[in-house]
Amino acid sequence: MRNAYIDALYELAGRDCRVLALVADNGAIVYDKFRAAYPGRFINFGIAEANMIGVAAGLASCGKVPFAYTIASFLTMRAFEQIRNDVCMQRMNVKIVGIGAGFVYSNLGATHHATIDMSIMRALPGMTVFSPSGPIEARKITKEAARIDGPVYIRLSVGGSPEIYEAGYEFETGKGVILRDGGDAAIFTTGSITTEVLKAHGELKNMGINARVVNIHTIKPIDKDLIIDSVSKTRAVITVEEHSIIGGLGSAVAEVIAENGIAARFKRIGLNGVFAGGYGTYDDMKERNGLSANAIVRETIDCINKN
Template sequence: MRNAFVAALTTIAAEDPRIFLITGDLGFSVFEDFAGRFPGRFINVGVAEANMVGIAAGLASCGKVAFTYSIAPFATIRCLEQIRIDVCYHNANVKIVGVGGGLAYGPLGATHHAIEDISIMRALPNMKVLSPADPVEADLATRAAVAVDGPVYIRLGKSGEPRVHSGQPDFEIGRAITVKDGTNITLVATGGLVYNALLAARELATQGIDARVISMHTIKPLDEEAILRAAHETAAIFTIEEHTLIGGLGSAVAEVLAESGNRKVLFQRIGIRDRFCHEVGSQEYLRELSGLSPQHIVSRVVGYLSRELSKDIM
């Protein structure tokens, strides 16, 4: 996703002189082309994330489209006050890009894990929150962020994410993408876990469960219509996210369902429990520990449905 973002932004910058890129001592071997082609529009502020956001807000006040870029927890939490006041309060045209969402920087420990960023960013007034599923969506999310005025947070994977889309889907902020149709249950996933949801859906099919898979690339504003349609057309909804269960995708979907008055659809959240990850290892290893592998997703779905069906029988 990272490379897709950089390629898209570089292409856009060649046609739009408003584009600026500010990084917090990050992006070596990634931004050389952008910096070489647009040296006056590339700023490396060093390890100074608050300054990075302040500079971006200042550029936005002069009519520029400013992108900030750092590892996700540094791009969001370390400079939260500046994002809240300098950017969101003024509805500034700043796009915040956090690379390594979730457990992508697994070997570097909890300081580099981004498991609270979505909940924090979606709580900020005026902020839109995007979490693309693969490089295709990352490219489209970058272009969509430029086209919309105001603050946007784009949560990216690190690198090497498999493609979910064989072609180019219709992409619109606030409109989910149905990656696979299904009639029994719905898996609503975001970010890199959309791929795991697809793998889980294939396994569920062998067990007679036809799962719809939705890429919820926009957490805010959420596609409420897609959620309510799934609640009407399928028997259960499962949200899947590489993020704490508090305040993320699952919480956003739960809010929609609770306020809809629908008491028939079954609902379950799959994500990271309320804990720091003290273990160190690859992203795949930490996903296994957190119950986010395709096999764990299948087990959660089948186990939950079995329990609920047994209640009906009793």
């Protein structure tokens, strides 16, 4: 996902001289091509996220299109007030790009996990929030971010995320994608955990349970129509996010359901008021934190059987 982003940024920079790559001492080798081609448009701020965002807003006020990139947890929280005041309040055209969504930096621990970033970015007025599920989507979202005139947050997993789309996939901001269809349950997912959801879908299918799987790549604005449509066609609604269940995808879906007066069996899968626990590999982390395919299967069945 990271490489897809940087490749897309490189292409954008070739077409539009206003596009700048800002980093806070993160992204050593992956930016080599960009730095070589556009040395004056790659700015390393050192370990100073707040300043990076403040400066990015100043650059944007002069017509530049800065893409400010670093580890999502530092970027969204250390620089939160700069994102709120300098970028959103002043409606500056700054792209905030966080790497390391969820707990993909597994054994680096909770300081490096981004598990409330969607909640806090979604709360900001004027902010568009993207959460791509794989490289092709990350690439399309990067291009789309450049087209949007205003603040955008992109939540990226790391390099090496598996692909879930064919090359011809057509992306549209704010439009969720039905990855699999079925009437027994509707599972909403976002980001790289989507691969687990697809595995879970397969296992459920083997058990005779057909679930609809919807990828919500745009957390804000959210696809209300598709949520309403999916929820009204099923008995059970499940949301899956590698993130806190407070304020992220699950909350966003719940808001749509509640505000439209739809009764549904509903389960949010994600971190329930806790930091992600344990170390080990990314897969270990999914297992320990209830986000493995098996856990998703279990929760889905529970939700379907709930009275």
